[in-house]
Amino acid sequence: MSRDTRDQRPPLRASELAPSQVMLYPEVRAVVCPGCGRWQVPSHGRIRRHGACPQRGRAVWFDLTTAEWLASLRIALREAASRRGSRVHRVGHPPVPPPLHSRRSRGAQG
Secondary structure, rough: OOHHOOOOOOOOHHHHOOOHHHEEOHHHHHEEEOOOEEEEOEEEEEEOOOOOOOOOOOOOOOOHHHHHHHHHHHHHHHHHHHHHOOOOOOOOOOOOOOOOOOOHHHHOOO
């Protein structure tokens, strides 16, 4: 029995991943490995062997077209841009309180 037929993990579907974790340009199709976070270009529909990552050999399905992926990426970028915080308004520093003891008074006592 080959290693591929023993793999019982469900395939990674591009449509189920965040648009920022998939790259579907016509010349390159890649995905972020869920095990280690590295970008991987699948070979024969599977994540290639890379280190001791437990996700190696997992099937990848690119079930989106480039146009669908770009549209979802634009929507995600627009949403992220709207979540950015407003400008930080700095308030002046609080006044520094006067010292409790001055050097002059300490020298006079000693």
